[in-house]
Amino acid sequence: MHTVHNSIRLEPFKVACSSCNLRELCLPVGMSQEQVDRLEAIVATRRTVARGDALFRTGDAFTSLYAVRTGFFKTCVSSEDGRDQVTGFQMAGELLGLDGIGADRHTCDAVSLEDSQVCVIPYHMLEDLSRELSDLQRHFHRIMSREIVRDHGVMLLLGSMRAEERLAAFLLNLTQRLQTRGFSSSSLVLRMTREEIGSYLGLKLETVSRAFSKFQEDGLLEVKQRQIRVLAPEALQALINGSSC
Amino acid sequence: MHTVHNSIRLEPFKVACSSCNLRELCLPVGMSQEQVDRLEAIVATRRTVARGDALFRTGDAFTSLYAVRTGFFKTCVSSEDGRDQVTGFQMAGELLGLDGIGADRHTCDAVSLEDSQVCVIPYHMLEDLSRELSDLQRHFHRIMSREIVRDHGVMLLLGSMRAEERLAAFLLNLTQRLQTRGFSSSSLVLRMTREEIGSYLGLKLETVSRAFSKFQEDGLLEVKQRQIRVLAPEALQALINGSSC
DNA sequence: CGCGAGCTTGATGCCGATCAATGCATGTGG
DNA sequence: CCACATGCATTGATCGGCATCAAGCTCGCG
Numbered sequence: 312m313h314t315v316h317n318s319i320r321l322e323p324f325k326v327a328c329s330s331c332n333l334r335e336l337c338l339p340v341g342m343s344q345e346q347v348d349r350l351e352a353i354v355a356t357r358r359t360v361a362r363g364d365a366l367f368r369t370g371d372a373f374t375s376l377y378a379v380r381t382g383f384f385k386t387c388v389s390s391e392d393g394r395d396q397v398t399g400f401q402m403a404g405e406l407l408g409l410d411g412i413g414a415d416r417h418t419c420d421a422v423s424l425e426d427s428q429v430c431v432i433p434y435h436m437l438e439d440l441s442r443e444l445s446d447l448q449r450h451f452h453r454i455m456s457r458e459i460v461r462d463h464g465v466m467l468l469l470g471s472m473r474a475e476e477r478l479a480a481f482l483l484n485l486t487q488r489l490q491t492r493g494f495s496s497s498s499l500v501l502r503m504t505r506e507e508i509g510s511y512l513g514l515k516l517e518t519v520s521r522a523f524s525k526f527q528e529d530g531l532l533e534v535k536q537r538q539i540r541v542l543a544p545e546a547l548q549a550l551i552n553g554s555s556c
Numbered sequence: 557m558h559t560v561h562n563s564i565r566l567e568p569f570k571v572a573c574s575s576c577n578l579r580e581l582c583l584p585v586g587m588s589q590e591q592v593d594r595l596e597a598i599v600a601t602r603r604t605v606a607r608g609d610a611l612f613r614t615g616d617a618f619t620s621l622y623a624v625r626t627g628f629f630k631t632c633v634s635s636e637d638g639r640d641q642v643t644g645f646q647m648a649g650e651l652l653g654l655d656g657i658g659a660d661r662h663t664c665d666a667v668s669l670e671d672s673q674v675c676v677i678p679y680h681m682l683e684d685l686s687r688e689l690s691d692l693q694r695h696f697h698r699i700m701s702r703e704i705v706r707d708h709g710v711m712l713l714l715g716s717m718r719a720e721e722r723l724a725a726f727l728l729n730l731t732q733r734l735q736t737r738g739f740s741s742s743s744l745v746l747r748m749t750r751e752e753i754g755s756y757l758g759l760k761l762e763t764v765s766r767a768f769s770k771f772q773e774d775g776l777l778e779v780k781q782r783q784i785r786v787l788a789p790e791a792l793q794a795l796i797n798g799s800s801c
Numbered sequence: 802c803g804c805g806a807g808c809t810t811g812a813t814g815c816c817g818a819t820c821a822a823t824g825c826a827t828g829t830g831g
Numbered sequence: 832c833c834a835c836a837t838g839c840a841t842t843g844a845t846c847g848g849c850a851t852c853a854a855g856c857t858c859g860c861g
Binding site for chain 2: 388389390391392394395396398409410411412413414418419438439441442443445448449452453454455456457458459460462463464465466467469470471472510511512513551552553
Binding site: 718719759760762763766781 | 816817818819825826
């Protein structure tokens with residue numbers, strides 16, 4: 312295979328949604344075999360993104376949505392002055408690029424946190440197809456709506472929770488999503504740095520680190536760098552719900 | 557006219573999008589006359605919501621989207637424990653209810669801050685129609701995408717700005733939207749309390765009040781309760797961009 | 802091995818929360 | 832009409848959580 316520049320590799324092989332193990336998480340949810348076949352037809356390529364590279368950047372022309380096949384991404388927005396904010400972390404089966412629809416340009420960066428692979432979904436083809444398949448249309452709308460609801464949850468977190476509550480919520484969210492994908496709900500490896508977690512949670516990296524240490528002291532977690540074991544998920548949940556206060 | 561309970565009044569008169577002065581802000585943007593006629597046909601009713609009443613509440617079955625015709629709303633989410641967070645303020649021409657699509661239930665409360673009127677858009681009809689009218693489909697997707705982008709902006713604000721910067725950003729956003737609607741960009745009447753502003757911005761009402769006073773001292777604003785006059789919008793903008801720091 | 806990126810931990814300071822009192826506008830009933 | 836209640840806003844004093852600054856530590860890697 313030829314080497315490629317800037318670590319982007321297009322793979323014009325047929326993508327098989329129907330045999331993809333993310334079928335139940337990704338766009339094809341709830342679609343019939345025939346519908347999935349038609350969806351497959353428009354998802355013509357995959358793209359590989361090396362760790363640290365961007366899938367797209369703020370200002371890039373918007374053409375496609377991307378479904379994460381393998382790997383892990385972060386999305387971040389930044390203001391005119393240097394400030395930036397991680398707005399989310401995306402894992403297998405999740406959709407990237409919805410931000411671009413509004414103005415035909417991307418409004419955030421999507422950066423891979425490990426070598427990753429995405430399915431490229433040309434947006435205008437998805438539009439066309441979802442005019443024919445109401446199940447697809449419906450599902451696509453649901454995905455966008457859920458993204459809005461997720462964002463509202465993050466606002467609640469940023470607006471009203473204290474540092475440890477934020478980290479607890481973050482960890483529980485991560486483990487839940489990993490569990491849905493068949494991973495252990497107690498043992499996980501963080502793909503992102505303390506600084507990235509901090510940016511997402513509106514905290515400084517030192518504060519994140521201290522919160523991890525505190526949780527370890529209190530026996531809620533076992534922390535070895537990015538290796539995390541959740542020992543007391545209920546206690547984390549209780550922290551958020553403020554049962555003890 | 558009969559009195560009605562819980563201050564909800566349905567008006568089964570024909571809604572005329574084509575003669576609505578919000579035509580250029582609302583769903584019909586960029587649609588042909590014929591397309592607008594068809595949209596009009598599915599927007600069969602209006603609904604009046606008295607100040608303080610909810611258009612919908614968390615947990616309510618989702619059936620329709622709502623376009624604000626007149627008045628002003630806030631949306632808020634709340635967690636199991638009492639915490640709640642204002643996630644947005646909506647004015648004429650803006651759409652409410654997108655949160656409900658994801659799970660067929662609303663996930664936030666939409667409360668009117670003054671006597672308001674909305675156009676009721678049955679969602680399944682919008683779905684049907686947008687399968688026929690690609691312009692409508694496209695525009696609807698844009699609206700959802702922009703909501704996501706807006707939410708990302710709020711996350712940036714909540715995650716990385718200090719109190720005065722947040723208030724400055726909030727005021728500039730408000731005046732911009734009011735200006736789009738033909739109002740003065742320098743003189744406005746706040747529809748919400750200091751507490752609601754604080755909830756939106758992740759601050760306590762005292763902090764909001766102090767920031768207003770500070771802006772007044774510094775000659776950026778004139779503040780008389782909810783009557784605000786913006787004297788130096790560039791200075792507010794500079795605050796956000798951190799030109800002086 | 803030595804370097805560097807990322808993580809931890811401590812000391813200090815500041816911003817915004819909290820607590821508390823007062824002010825102001827509106828409305829209500831005596 | 833006044834007395835009083837109520838809801839909202841302002842302002843001051845104090846406190847605490849997180850940011851900031853500053854070492855040192857760990858681990859992977861050239």
